[in-house]
Amino acid sequence: MKNEISIGLLGLGTVGSGVAKILQQHQQDLHHKLGVQVSIKKVLVRNNNKERLSILDPNVFTTDIDEILNDSSLDIIVEVMGGMGEAKRAIEEALKAGKQVVTANKDVMAEYGHDLLKLADEQKCDLFYEASVAGGIPIIRTLEDGLASDRISSLMGIVNGTTNFILTKMKKENMSYEKALAEATKLGYAEADPSADVDGLDAARKMVILSSLAFSTEVHIDDVLVRGMSEIQDGDLEMANNFGYTMKMVGSSKKDEDGIEVAVEPIFLANSHPLASVNNEFNAVYIYGDAVGETMLYGPGAGSLPTATSVVSDIIAACRNLLLEVNGKRVHSAQHERVIKPESSRFAKYFHRLLVKDEVGVLSKLTAIYSKHGASLQSVMQHPAAQEGQAELVFLTHQISRQQHLDVLNDLAGTASVISHYRIEGEETA
Amino acid sequence: MKNEISIGLLGLGTVGSGVAKILQQHQQDLHHKLGVQVSIKKVLVRNNNKERLSILDPNVFTTDIDEILNDSSLDIIVEVMGGMGEAKRAIEEALKAGKQVVTANKDVMAEYGHDLLKLADEQKCDLFYEASVAGGIPIIRTLEDGLASDRISSLMGIVNGTTNFILTKMKKENMSYEKALAEATKLGYAEADPSADVDGLDAARKMVILSSLAFSTEVHIDDVLVRGMSEIQDGDLEMANNFGYTMKMVGSSKKDEDGIEVAVEPIFLANSHPLASVNNEFNAVYIYGDAVGETMLYGPGAGSLPTATSVVSDIIAACRNLLLEVNGKRVHSAQHERVIKPESSRFAKYFHRLLVKDEVGVLSKLTAIYSKHGASLQSVMQHPAAQEGQAELVFLTHQISRQQHLDVLNDLAGTASVISHYRIEGEETA
Known part of the structure; x- marks a missing residue:
């Protein structure tokens, strides 16, 4: 049996440094829970001269991704570098080399998730991606395990914190869209270029990941009907209020015998709906299961530590599987044919x-x-x-x-x- | 490798018949997910002459519990008979015989959970109890797995649907306590003798289970400060409203360096708190983690199918472990000494x-x-x-x-x- 598990960390931005901090702070708990030492052995950084996280050994840093991918002593690769091409290649290479992979990358998982999960299955490796959707909310695990015995018939989510923050400010403080966006940017909820958030693309990618899992089928980004915040006109929020609704950017996904439908758009949501009182930058996912009825998970959708918590939960799951030698046993494959409703x-x-x-x-x-x-x-x-x-x-x-x-x-x-x-x-x- | 997993079901009441129905309905999905047949082979009933669930083979019924406990061909014992003494003995005997156990019994888990989990650990058997708290909400699994990487500092829950239903009716429809209780009874949310619900004992037992898990320590029922609905006087709900609060029966549990405190009582909860808008018979658990911040899980707290869904999720987890031969590997033991705050x-x-x-x-x-x-x-x-x-x-x-x-x-x-x-x-x- 192993007495140490070695991690290669790709990226030391907001999420990566959160992961390093949590692993450091919980070293004792983790040792108790797993019976082994979990250590970050290599860290990919963009620029070797920039200041490093002082809690990490100065020798772990490298700017050469292949130095990490080719290191056969690493057990788990944690991909938190973001972006598309290189991140996808890194995940692929790591799986091909028989390593366990944890990623927070919704873009890659939305676009290439099916292929990568298939590859992981073939390689008998774990590919975990809890942090890719709704940062601090354990929604992937809930869909996989907690509701494993139920058939999910619909799923609605506030999965983009930026737009939810903007709509909350517009409703509660009567702020203009521009002012609310500026405040979101100031508080770090919105990117310098907020278009992926406000146009709905970010939420659409998350809905691809959630819908694929909930309905056990392939869903492509082009299957999602997407309407952005720019659809909202002056006076619309007041009208929603007058009729007993709240304007929310909601990702929704439904399945019946005719197929599935997935959409991300601003909608009129009844005030009595549990999602209507999810405010500010918070995320929530509402699930309707045939047997369980309605359940909702609520929490932070982003942020360094919440997202890092999900990454570390995945790392722990991969560690347990390594110790039990049962990696790659989660059932991920799409059971059902992809049928999109007309x-x-x-x-x-x-x-x-x-x-x-x-x-x-x-x-x-x-x-x-x-x-x-x-x-x-x-x-x-x-x-x-x-x-x-x-x-x-x-x-x-x-x-x-x-x-x-x-x-x-x-x-x-x-x-x-x-x-x-x-x-x-x-x-x-x- | 096994090609069939055999289940002994103790009890065929509300939850037991739900379990049988879900297993029957999802047979194909389960076979796909697990690669084996999952079959109910024996069912304990109180009275062999009463009408049986038609979906079950008429030969599975018995009124003799030992016929099930002594049957070495059974892999998993599902205890949904309720009560204390006999249920506890059944769980113990099953574990001693090396069987996996799934229970929905909060009374037994609150009172004897630590001993039983220790026994399961020694026997290298699973003892799963998701359905014992907040029926349809996967809260046990979330505390165990999803937030495994976080330190939980506090936990608040609306974990009794009966009292939440009564308080909702009193607040929203200005109903008297007596009328609201009568309606809860009529709708099947309250027992014929509602005292365990309205006095807070039911919620206190659930808080013992959740607190033990969240803080990784022993918590006894006597450690819980309990105040019931009878504390609420005429006019109190209106006063709460006037100050911007909602009266809720809340179980709360906090931990800091001085120890832990656990209480179940009617409190004044700020209207802006996510739990304040949890209405009717719904349950919710709000968790505050050091890293993740606030998260909340919301869903049905009781009911045949929601509760049975949690039981079946546990059965699936036990089946997976059986197939991988890794039962009894979850870490349950109380890591921290029990220190109750003065x-x-x-x-x-x-x-x-x-x-x-x-x-x-x-x-x-x-x-x-x-x-x-x-x-x-x-x-x-x-x-x-x-x-x-x-x-x-x-x-x-x-x-x-x-x-x-x-x-x-x-x-x-x-x-x-x-x-x-x-x-x-x-x-x-x-």
């Missing part, structure tokens, strides 16, 4: 906000368009518009297909201009 | 509601008592009392020790009668 069988309620000329007969023209497409309406409201001679109309539909929704929007264009439109989730309508 | 180092804010004679000088007498014990006050409010010549006074303290709180209450008795008093958790004070 627009005509994705059902939801919708909110449509329109600007029209305020003239006799306009309402009947518009409602005729809904009728034509068999889209039944729950309510219609008229508001005075900013400009004279115009009116704002709000239509809330009953359950209709996304195809009906798109057909209606398309036909409305002749008579009205569509200010904004959202999917509605949950129950309330005031 | 009253003098348990700090909190408190709410005191007093009835006094409405006469000159009473307020200064009372505040002198707080001063005498060094208990600093955050605010004092006077309300008219129901009876003429009397007044109600509300004192909100700053952080004081529980010893100070008790000393003050004791000394107040000469001048005022104490209507009610609660610990305050969270931030708000209106």
Whole structure:
């Protein structure tokens, strides 16, 4: 039996230095839990002259990734360097060399997860990626183990802290989008270039990872319907409030006999829904299982220590498996064929906000368009518009297909201009 | 390698029949996940003439527990019979015979958990008990695995669905305690004898299990401070609302260098706290970890299928371990000595509601008592009392020790009668 487990750490940024700190601080606990020493033996850094983390031996640093990948004495490779190409290559090489791999890289896992997990399976190696989604929340493990005995029928998540922070500030403090984004940047929640967050791409990648696991099928990034924060118009948040909803950027994923549907978009979420009270930079994932019913996991979605905690949990799991010599035994493979639902069988309620000329007969023209497409309406409201001679109309539909929704929007264009439109989730309508 | 895993099921009540149904429905998935057949071979029932679950082979039923415990062909014993003495004996015998055990029995685990886990350790057998706390929520696994790399400093839980349902109805629908309890009974959330729920014993047992695990130490039921629903007086819920709090029955458990403190009691919980919006029969556990910060798990606390889902997750974990021949390898043992904090180092804010004679000088007498014990006050409010010549006074303290709180209450008795008093958790004070 081994008496030491050696780790190669790729990257010493926010997450990497958190991992080093936690491993250092918990050395005694870990030794007790595992019965062996867990040590960081090599660390990849970008620039060898920059100041190093003082808790690490000065001899562990290298700028040459291959020095780590080719080191046969390392048991576990921890990839926290980020990015795509080199990170993917590193994971691949490590698995091919029979090493266990822990990664926090959602980009690589969303894009190449299936291939990499297949490779890990063939190599009888662990490939753990808890930290790739919702930093401090053990959602991957919960989907794999905790709910192993249940069939999951839907999954909704606030999985991007930046956009949730912005929407919370806009709602609670009446802040403008620009000011809220600036504050998110100042507090370190938003990147210098926030487009992956605000456009929904970051959340879409996380939903690819979660949906693949929850439904045991392949899901590709192109399968995700993505709408970003730029869809939100002035006054939309107030309208959501008036009807008993909260505007949230939500990733959702559903499965039934027709296939799966995955989307990331700003939606009108009923205030009574558990996700509606998830505020600020927090993340949460709401799971609906056939047997268990509704469960939700809530916690920090990012940050050095929360994310590093998930990485270290994966390291511990890999260590245990190493000691028991059972690595690569988790069942990851996609059991079910990938079937994406057509627009005509994705059902939801919708909110449509329109600007029209305020003239006799306009309402009947518009409602005729809904009728034509068999889209039944729950309510219609008229508001005075900013400009004279115009009116704002709000239509809330009953359950209709996304195809009906798109057909209606398309036909409305002749008579009205569509200010904004959202999917509605949950129950309330005031 | 085995090609079949045989289960003996002790009990076919609400949870037991749920387990049988889930195993039946997921047979194909399970076979795929594990590569073997998982079959219920024997079922203990109370009365052999009662109607049986039709999905089970009529030959599996027995009323003789020893027929199951002595059957060497069974791999896993699933104890869902409830109760104390016989259930404990069954778990013990099964472990002694080298069988894996899954139990949903919080009473046995709270009382004998440490001994049984030690026995399981010695026997190199699994003893899993996910379903013993918060039915559908994978809290045990999360504490064991997901947060393995973090030091947990506090834990708060709404772990009794009955009392949470009652308090929700009282708050949201202005229902009386009696009416809310009657509705809980009608809906099957409360037992015929609800005393274990409303007196806090049920929650206290769950807190023993969670605290032992979170802090890796022994915790006994007598270590838990327990106050029941009967502490709540007319008007207390409204007062909580007025100050920005929600009255909740909360189990709390904290650890610092002075030791641990565990309590179950109705408290004033700040509305902004994630637990404050956990309503109806739902359960949730809020965990504060040094590194990860705050996380919360939310879900159904009881019910046939949610609880059975947790049992089946444990069965799957035991099956995997059987196939890998690594049962009994989870680390359960109490690492830390059991140190319970004295009253003098348990700090909190408190709410005191007093009835006094409405006469000159009473307020200064009372505040002198707080001063005498060094208990600093955050605010004092006077309300008219129901009876003429009397007044109600509300004192909100700053952080004081529980010893100070008790000393003050004791000394107040000469001048005022104490209507009610609660610990305050969270931030708000209106």
